[in-house]
Amino acid sequence: MRAYRIPEWEHTAEVVDVPVPEPGPGQALVEVAGCGLCHSDFTMLGMPAEFGRALGWSIPFTLGHETAGRIAELGAGVTGFAPGDPVALVSPASCGTCAYCVRGLDASCPNAPAGRGFGRDGGLAEYVLVDDPRALLPLGGLDPRTAGPLTDAGATSYHAVRRAAPRIRPGGTAVVIGAGGLGAFAVQFLCLLTGAQVVAVDTDEARLKVAAELGAHATLVGTTEGTAAEIRALTDGHGADAVLDFVGVDATIAAGVAAVRPAGAFGLVGAASGRLQSPWYGGLPRDGEVFTFQGSGIADVQEVLRLAETGRVRNNVDLFPFAEVEAAYKALHDGTLQGRAVVTFGD
Ligand SMILES: [Zn+2]
Ligand SMILES: [Zn+2]
Structure with missing residues (x-):
């Protein structure tokens, strides 16, 4: 064979x-x-x-x-x-x-x-x-x-969404960074399993268009220093209940962690070997959690x-x-x- x-x-x-x-x-x-x-x-x-x-x-x-x-x-x-x-x-x-x-x-x-x-x-x-x-x-x-x-692709993103779901309130916000294969699934699972506003972030506008078709309520282009502020702007300044990062480079990790509200969650799924450089006090979400990829x-x-x-x-x-x-x-x-x-x- x-x-x-x-x-x-x-x-x-x-x-x-x-x-x-x-x-x-x-x-x-x-x-x-x-x-x-x-x-x-x-x-x-x-x-x-x-x-x-x-x-x-x-x-x-x-x-x-x-x-x-x-x-x-x-x-x-x-x-x-x-x-x-x-x-x-x-x-x-x-x-x-x-x-x-x-x-x-x-x-x-x-x-x-x-x-x-x-x-x-x-x-x-x-x-x-x-x-x-x-x-x-x-x-x-x-x-x-x-x-x-x-x-x-489906089950890994499902696992991550289920892991974050207890932190996501109906009426809150969940963010998916990287709307490709896994991220496109995550958008759908978040819509199915939570009552949150779902925001997709990607550098590729075609992927964002697909994410919107799959149920994302808002889309943001790019993951730059301004992305966390844009997410806060979409959440009346409070930040997201959960951010799931399916890219995992320094810039997406920094933007994602900075966008999480107190008691929220940041989940790293993308295996691009980025680093988390936030100081534990003032940098990480208060009373929140940061969790890693686990298949x-x-x-x-x-x-x-x-x-x-x-x-x-x-x-x-x-x-x-x-x-x-x-x-x-x-x-x-x-x-x-x-x-x-x-x-x-x-x-
Ligand atoms: Zn794989
Ligand atoms: Zn075993």
Whole structure:
């Protein structure tokens, strides 16, 4: 089968021919219908060997952590599914039994460092092996070619919105910085789950237009020193109940933290390695919280799938056949996509 794989550390990924995996007891083989591309894939391509080893990742591995498809074959003992069933795959691995997992914090599980598409084989291949049936989620009426982004871009932003939601009052304001893939989902979740005014901030006016279509009540161009003041102006000077930063550079972190009202929240989701430089007194929101990126858990993915299946969340995708996987990554890199890039198989 064809797979798009990183052959060794600090190496570009390439299309290779590898054997179709065989499912053993407790495993399932999934025929991939579509797999979304993520900015974090670029980080993996440049990852130094010692960093990858420290994470507990193995190499080579196939990229792709936004995967959906159909059950091709079930190993002994896997019940509840039949060949042909459409499924989405949870990509982060988790043990299911540790103190984090049993509290539903499987995104923080310390016992499974590598995930599908990061440190072990992912979904940019014709087939992918699933060794834990907890990672198989029924798609119901959703199309397996396009559902992949719901499991990562969708679920990660859902996790962040749920994390901030207790700080967001009906009639208050929630701000999304970076209205691209994850941010576009966050705008929708904030509209669905809170009674707040939702403000989208981005440097790209086309993305802001989409954010407005998806429900954003106000949009702001750019993330400069003036952005915090503009957000305060939209909130009668009080500041936002919550700011979710899906970019994560110094400028967005500074603007976001400065825009939070007392007892509000700032959530950092964008992994651009920006720094938080506010002094703890006078710089951070009083009685507020600052929280960091933590991916998503199985329950997040499950709930996002149901929101999409019932038509409450729109999943904008740009489809590319597998033969054009390099072009898809280039479009992601160049910022020319309208939706999430999804590579499809079987066409
Ligand atoms: Zn991702
Ligand atoms: Zn665990």
